[in-house]
Amino acid sequence: MKLGKIVFAQRTISAAVMSLGLVVSGGALAGSFTFSTTAEWATGVLTNTNGLPPPATGNGHVRLDEVVLTPFNHIWVAMSGRGTAVRINTDHQDADKRVTLAESAAGNGAVYGEYRTAPQGQATDPSRTTVDKNGDVWVGNRAQANAQQGGSVVKLSATPTGTTSTGVWNGSNFNVLDWNNAGGADTLGGKSTAADSAVSLYVRTPGTANRTLAVDANNDVWVGGYNNKLHQKLDGTTGVAIGAPVDLGANSGYGGLIDGNGVLWSAGWANGSLSRYDPATGISTDHNVGGGSYGLAVDSKGNVYNGHLNNAVSKLDSAGNLLWTKTYAGGNQNRGIAVTPDDNVWIANSGTNTVSRLNSDGILLQTITVEMNPMGISVDSKGKVWAVNYGSGSASRIDPATNLVDLTVELGGGNPYNYSDMTGTVVSGTTSPSGTWRKVMNGGVAGADWDEIFYNEETEGAVPGTTGLLIEVRAADLLGDLTSEAWTTVISGNDVNLTGKFLEVRATLTRPGNSNLTPVLSDLRINFAGDNVVPEPGTLALLAAALISAAGLRRRQR
DSSP: OOGGGSOOOHHHHHHHHHHTTEEEETTEEEEEEEEOSHHHHTTSEEESEEOOOOSSSSSOOBEEOSSOOOSOSEEEEEETTTTEEEEEETTOOOTTSEEOHHHHHTTOSSEEEEEESSOTTSOOOEEEEEEOTTSOEEEEETTOOBTTTBEEEEEEOSSOOSSOOOOOOOSSSSOOOOBOOGGGTTTTSOOTTBSOTTEEEEEEESSSSEEEEEEOTTSOEEEEETTTOEEEEEOTTTOOEEEEEEEOOSSOSSSEEEOTTSOEEEEOBTTOEEEEEETTTTEEEEEEOOSSEEEEEEOTTSOEEEEETTSEEEEEOTTOOEEEEEEOTTOOSEEEEEEOTTOOEEEEETTTTEEEEEOTTSOEEEEEEOSSSEEEEEEOTTSOEEEEETTTTEEEEEETTTTEEEEEEEOOSSOBOOOSOSSSHHIIIIISOEEEEEEEEEOSSTTOEEEEEEEOOSTTOBOOTTOEEEEEEEEESSGGGGGGSOOEEOOTTSEEEEESSEEEEEEEEEOOTTOOOOOBBOOEEEEEEEETOOOOHHHHHHHHHHHHHHHHHHHHHO
């Protein structure tokens, strides 16, 4: 039905139409989508944000949550024995609390895919991962230690757009695709012969036997070699080196992370020490913590925890001052370590097949039995804890509410390793806390014209200090085509200048890792226009009611 061809008393119905955000004029329908209340924000998708009213009275405003976790529903596991990385669905549910290889062969969705970490003919033995702000992962190949060719790191995409692994178990792996390296085309870097579109970058690095991997606030990655101690920052998009390599000395090259102050921490293993490097000043300092310095984690206050092979754990403040080193019952060959939102510390005891839960003072709260030789520990988007079991070839999910394993995923051997960030909680929650609000709006017809956008017109809207608020949009005529469209940054008061039946808006809120401030998105309005735009059913019904009422009023006036 073409609304513009229906004859109505325009002046009589204008108030009713305008109250719906719609204006009929000259055969076309103009309108707007407005968000300013808790209920309206809730129609979109809030990730690490909330649309609750501010502490005082008032309408709902989008703010960052106090505790920020990874926004992604997957973990990346380095399979050192297969030269691959596996991506697992952290939200998977199974009635038996165990996903077998037979179930995976039937394509039950627990595993998204498995991907090579280097071209064929190149050494692999991947053991470390770090997840970036896009949910993609960097994986280091620790067996690449050739001084002339250097080490290597691969970047794998969580959103591949072409041919990719299905994640179905085929008897030896989860459908790993070929990377034949014909003619040695990718030996010195590149991905030209990789069949899997998830392979985004393959970079040779000055550091050899890479074990330290950490993503910074700009989404660039630091890669550190254990053999020669050289640490290099790479552009997170292109893999191009940024600046000169930095030699962090003997007390570096193992576990790594970047804290909320942008400081790079690198564990020293054999020397029982940590290296603390501040890229802003170029100053590197060493910190003795005891024997077998392995995995690293950081809490909400910026304190750094270091697990030791000698059955202890150390806590340091963000300046590098040692607060304490403690042993605890059941600790044995402690490797991976992670911190949950309550600032409890979780440690993988590879020698006792257990995971220990400590409070922030190092007091043992619980010991949870998992499977053989847990190495890696990480926290997912629901705050659950994952342990990667090297000896049994599996991954176990622990529910902190019960201290019980509620899911185990069989990985078919492969020696899963990585005691580093598998989920993205470190970069999303500590290094560079961020959250989003997203909403898809329906303009009614193909080619709808999206006009001006306005936001934070209310006085409550604010971007204090060093926080950030980024508004982006993209449009397409088909809903399924939105994800392939590039985001366009928009500023309040400007014309969106996009056409398409559907418009998606994304608000990204950020704060520094050492801050508890939050930006505030208090209100948002987007105007649109298009020939013969048909409102959504609920709006159309309200409009019809208004028009009928107006028609009745006109008859009474006669």
